[in-house]
Amino acid sequence: MIKVTSGLGAGLTRRGALRVGGALAGATALAGVPGYRAWGSDAPIRIGLQVHRTGIGAAYGRWYESTSSAAVAHINANGGIGGRPIEMIVEDDATDPKRGAEVVEKFASEHKVDVVFGTLFSHVVIGSAPRAGELKMPYFVVSEGYHVASGALNRYVFQPGITDVRQQVTSMAPWITGNLGKKIAMIFPDYAFGYDHRDFFSAAAGKLGGEITTLLAIPPTETSYTKFFPQIPAGTEVIYHVMVGPGVLTFVKELGEFFGAGGPKLFGFIDSLEAVDLASPGLEYLEGSHIWEAMPRFADGQPTESALAYREKVGVDANGASVADPKDIATFSHMFGCWETLHVIKAAVEASGYQGADDTAKLIEAVEAMTEFPESLDHPQGRKTFNGKLHQCFGQQFISQVEGGRLKVVHTTAIEDGLYEPEADYTTQAL
Amino acid sequence: MAFESHLLLALLEGTVGACVLALTALGLSLVFGVMRIVNVAHGEFFMLGAVIAWAAATLVGGPPALSFALALVTAPLAVAAIALGVDRLILRRVAYQPDATIVATIGLVYVFQQAVLMTFGPEARAVAAPFQWRVTFPGFGYSGVKLALAGAALVLIAGTWLMLTRTHIGLAMRATQIDRETAQAFGIPARRVYALVFALGAALAAVAGVLVVPVQQAHYLMGGDPLLLSFIVVIIGGLGSLRGTLVAAFVIGISDGVIAVFFSPTLAKIAATLLVAMVLVARPQGLFGRAPS
Numbered sequence: 001m002i003k004v005t006s007g008l009g010a011g012l013t014r015r016g017a018l019r020v021g022g023a024l025a026g027a028t029a030l031a032g033v034p035g036y037r038a039w040g041s042d043a044p045i046r047i048g049l050q051v052h053r054t055g056i057g058a059a060y061g062r063w064y065e066s067t068s069s070a071a072v073a074h075i076n077a078n079g080g081i082g083g084r085p086i087e088m089i090v091e092d093d094a095t096d097p098k099r100g101a102e103v104v105e106k107f108a109s110e111h112k113v114d115v116v117f118g119t120l121f122s123h124v125v126i127g128s129a130p131r132a133g134e135l136k137m138p139y140f141v142v143s144e145g146y147h148v149a150s151g152a153l154n155r156y157v158f159q160p161g162i163t164d165v166r167q168q169v170t171s172m173a174p175w176i177t178g179n180l181g182k183k184i185a186m187i188f189p190d191y192a193f194g195y196d197h198r199d200f201f202s203a204a205a206g207k208l209g210g211e212i213t214t215l216l217a218i219p220p221t222e223t224s225y226t227k228f229f230p231q232i233p234a235g236t237e238v239i240y241h242v243m244v245g246p247g248v249l250t251f252v253k254e255l256g257e258f259f260g261a262g263g264p265k266l267f268g269f270i271d272s273l274e275a276v277d278l279a280s281p282g283l284e285y286l287e288g289s290h291i292w293e294a295m296p297r298f299a300d301g302q303p304t305e306s307a308l309a310y311r312e313k314v315g316v317d318a319n320g321a322s323v324a325d326p327k328d329i330a331t332f333s334h335m336f337g338c339w340e341t342l343h344v345i346k347a348a349v350e351a352s353g354y355q356g357a358d359d360t361a362k363l364i365e366a367v368e369a370m371t372e373f374p375e376s377l378d379h380p381q382g383r384k385t386f387n388g389k390l391h392q393c394f395g396q397q398f399i400s401q402v403e404g405g406r407l408k409v410v411h412t413t414a415i416e417d418g419l420y421e422p423e424a425d426y427t428t429q430a431l
Numbered sequence: 432m433a434f435e436s437h438l439l440l441a442l443l444e445g446t447v448g449a450c451v452l453a454l455t456a457l458g459l460s461l462v463f464g465v466m467r468i469v470n471v472a473h474g475e476f477f478m479l480g481a482v483i484a485w486a487a488a489t490l491v492g493g494p495p496a497l498s499f500a501l502a503l504v505t506a507p508l509a510v511a512a513i514a515l516g517v518d519r520l521i522l523r524r525v526a527y528q529p530d531a532t533i534v535a536t537i538g539l540v541y542v543f544q545q546a547v548l549m550t551f552g553p554e555a556r557a558v559a560a561p562f563q564w565r566v567t568f569p570g571f572g573y574s575g576v577k578l579a580l581a582g583a584a585l586v587l588i589a590g591t592w593l594m595l596t597r598t599h600i601g602l603a604m605r606a607t608q609i610d611r612e613t614a615q616a617f618g619i620p621a622r623r624v625y626a627l628v629f630a631l632g633a634a635l636a637a638v639a640g641v642l643v644v645p646v647q648q649a650h651y652l653m654g655g656d657p658l659l660l661s662f663i664v665v666i667i668g669g670l671g672s673l674r675g676t677l678v679a680a681f682v683i684g685i686s687d688g689v690i691a692v693f694f695s696p697t698l699a700k701i702a703a704t705l706l707v708a709m710v711l712v713a714r715p716q717g718l719f720g721r722a723p724s
Contacts, residue, residue, distance in 0.1 A: 055652075058553030058651075218696075219697055221655075223647050223653075223656065246652075247647070248555075249557045256565075257565050257572050259572070260567070260572045282560075
């Protein structure tokens with residue numbers, strides 16, 4: 001029933017939005033204004049944040065929004081972008097692909113922004129990116145999905161602030177097969193993000209002599225997991241789990257109840273545990289297990305000057321919680337992507353001499369020309385390389401162990417560990 | 432894993448699911464049976480129960496068993512009070528017209544979800560189980576809390592059944608269901624019965640929400656699935672037939688468990704939906720519903 005009602009509402013809005021969009025586009029054309037913006041040299045750069053304020057991604061969305069606001073305040077306090085301040089406009093896409101495309105449309109026709117950024121959930125990215133391409137709107141996602149580097153999207157879509165699943169799992173596979181075991185059962189969500197894990201980790205582990213004992217795709221609406229566990233064959237040494245959604249605590253608890261003390265070792269992804277306190281009831285079974293982090297939640301895991309300064313700027317304490325409320329856990333392994341992406345946008349606007357929408361092509365080419373982001377307060381997660389043909393950055397990963405409700409970094413991968421054979425070249429597409 | 436263990440696990444999973452489903456669907460069925468309205472916001476009462484349980488457990492603190500017991504009492508009462516408010520401020524004003532009620536309760540779905548999003552937040556939050564108990568079966572372990580929650584659900588269902596069949600208030604509800612005008616002529620305050628039934632239906636959903644919160648978590652979007660399954664159960668059982676609702680809940684719950692364990696959860700949902708379609712074609716009034724004369 002919920003689906004019916006929300007579908008109905010979204011359908012009406014979509015039509016309405018298209019009509020408004022069409023009318024606005026028509027009016028602009030009739031007025032004969034070249035582009036739709038008239039810039040003064042100190043007019044603000046308008047940046048649209050497409051955020052998951054409601055829907056299944058809302059826990060992430062809240063931190064994406066606050067991190068982006070902190071980044072904008074930081075950039076504006078240091079002279080803005082080429083002397084122009086950033087004006088950030090925020091629109092909620094309800095973590096819904098259909099609504100996502102409408103939001104991109106609204107940013108272009110109503111808010112008349114220069115660029116859009118910040119989309120996280122892969123299905124929303126895939127739903128929104130084609131519209132951004134049609135509207136020739138630079139679209140910077142912070143999503144992790146392999147969809148950007150796979151070549152499935154278009155020339156206007158970039159992911160310069162966060163690494164993709166393929167390089168993450170490729171770089172960690174040697175550590176997992178070398179330290180935890182070679183017989184691995186994979187549990188992943190039954191949609192694109194999960195398939196990226198399935199395909200690329202299976203391939204990477206296979207090359208290292210690993211054996212995938214079973215592949216368990218879990219439907220995203222599942223609330224009980226015990227029924228899947230009998231499919232994990234005896235002799236499995238490692239359970240590789242990546243679950244996104246509110247069910248993670250149930251999942252871990254049921255895993256513990258099913259296997260008891262003698263079960264396989266666990267390797268998980270922090271995606272499931274973002275915004276979740278590791279001391280939550282039910283997570284006891286994770287003790288001693290290993291977890292991937294993109295950026296260590298606990299400050300002692302990455303005590304670099306830039307990471308600590310960034311932590312302070314976004315209002316997160318040494319335990320990865322909000323400074324204002326120690327129970328409010330951040331999505332620390334993802335939100336840095338918003339901070340870094342805004343700094344990439346700043347660098348690209350300044351390098352291209354971008355003034356307004358007429359310069360969009362120059363802006364796209366300026367991003368594609370980038371090759372390296374040195375570690376700094378602009379890129380606190382660490383040094384990154386950028387492949388302009390793939391529109392994707394490459395960076396380091398962290399493997400941490402759960403110890404007494406805390407995460408302790410035990411291994412850091414090198415950028416080179418995650419490199420793979422490129423499958424795409426966006427620069428051959430017309431602008 | 433041995434076949435016997437596998438089957439036992441499937442039956443356990445199915446039975447636990449069926450008990451919670453029966454409790455949730457009972458409220459929906461009761462409201463439809465007596466008031467002849469479809470409450471689309473029923474799943475949100477389930478969600479509110481879970482969220483209030485989290486709030487009660489967190490605000491009070493103390494040993495998990497104590498705070499859970501407190502949640503078990505306060506959450507259904509609080510949700511019943513909210514439902515009374517809904518009845519007074521909305522349902523009564525639209526004179527319980529079926530169409531208007533559906534639209535109004537769809538609106539309530541959004542009001543409740545967004546109110547919880549704004550106050551409780553978007554995160555899934557766990558409530559500590561009242562006790563820790565891992566039951567060991569040959570080949571696997573199972574959650575003792577789940578078994579206990581199934582037992583509690585059965586007790587509550589039995590209690591509701593006794594109330595409906597053995598008490599004066601239950602008699603008034605059944606009389607109103609059969610013929611509202613005649614019941615009123617015999618001095619039954621139909622308006623008050625409506626308010627009471629609506630509050631009771633909401634409280635049953637809420638208590639189901641409280642029971643599942645130690646094994647799932649409280650989340651502001653958790654009401655969608657129980658609503659859908661409750662509708663499936665109520666349609667198969669026959670609209671307004673409580674016996675049908677209970678039978679259908681166990682048929683759907685246990686078959687869901689078995690199919691999900693041996694095949695896939697998606698296939699289990701397909702089977703349930705197919706069953707609804709077949710029942711609607713072959714017996715539109717449901718298994719236990721009365722055909723319109």
